[in-house]
Amino acid sequence: MVESKIKGALIQRRAQVEQKTTDQRLLDERGPADWVHTDPWRVLRMQAEFVEGFGALAELGPAVAIFGSARTKPEDPRYATAEELGGKLAQAGFAVITGGGPGTMEAANKGACQAGGVSVGLNIELPFEQGLNEWVDVGVNFRYFFARKTMFVKYSQGFVVLPGGFGTFDELFEAITLVQTGKITRFPIVLFGVDYWSGLLAWLEKAVLADGNIAAADLDIIKLTDDVDEVVRIMVEADGLAA
Template sequence: MTRRSQVEEGSTTDQRLLDSRGPSDWVHTDPWRVLRIQAEFVEGFGALAELGPAIAVFGSARTAADHPFYAIGEEAGRKLAEAGFAVITGGGPGAMEAANKGACEAGGVSVGLGIELPFESGLNQWVDKGINFRYFFARKTMFVKYSQGFVVLPGGLGTFDELFEALTLVQTQKVTSFPIVLIGTSYWQGLLDWLQGTVLAEGKINAADLDMLVVTDDVDEAVALMVAAREDRFPTPPPERPE
């Protein structure tokens, strides 16, 4: 696990990959980037292959340690760990740190999937198993592949990105048995009202699409939904009959 920042001064790897401006040397360098991208997938698959059942917890890096949602993040991480899940976050501060802390202090597996950003450095101190990524798309694959559900705390654009990608994957049946729970009804209600009152009303989604989301203020309810989905996905085999 690397705890020090991998940020290169002035730009990020994603930015250099996606920026088509400048001299034509990209013709020569981009094919070699494929090897670096491949290496990120190989590292992620190798590190997480034996992780076991896991839940991703998303939320704002800007959530202060004295904010009520930090305490809720800790509670979520702790109770998920107590229910037998590894907890995966983006490895950063704020709500991510809170969930990692809760899982770690409960004796669970606390995972952080970091990303190279110009304004964040390293993984939080509560990450037990950590990987730093240069490319968002490689990191996103790890979240979806190794998580059996998402618990989403209040957050900003990064949180919205992960939330709507998960919804799209469920809607298009790229993933199955994948519960998505939003914690914080007062925070998320405006989004739900817009989805129902505008997006659904104009026929851009189906009513069933809204059923993919559960909104609650109760961490126990969120954890119970994750446990139920795990049991549906991996039912306990009946005991063998004595001969």
């Protein structure tokens, strides 16, 4: 008969059978501390991040996520645009969610905060220092990108994407994919900055669509504008549909 052992959901057989029980290792041994860096322990950290995020944002109400470059300087006109956008969305009854960092994120949080709205920052641990900006009212720090991304999608009614780099593109295309595949519905995605984004949309049409890799209807997921008031209108209409 093959030697076997059941440990919760895990089955061990033959040479893989451990001779000590989990309780024995917990109570009898102090041992090295490297176990805190193993994958099973990381699962608990992941779980904790979801619990913390859900707990912090569950009663947030209607919200819009704003993405854009962390490198945008306060003197840049785009900073002022993000600030105006955050303020007008707050006045329309939306909480404003950003990545909580500097640049465009700071500007949007500032606009929402000064307009009396709820300003949220979902920060991520990075190799270089990036703390929450001073205009965040509710801040959640994450170790894992996927947990943070879940919070953006779950607690936002739509995304507004200002000019940015790879991180901005990542959030943009992930949202487009979720809408395209029906994972989220009635979820407007607005690209703000006609000059900045027109080249990308042209490439999607002339290369990606022409090659048959997306459908023409997929391009309708994305709205393009330079008008802050139009962004607010789109989000208000989408929120009304969701209600």
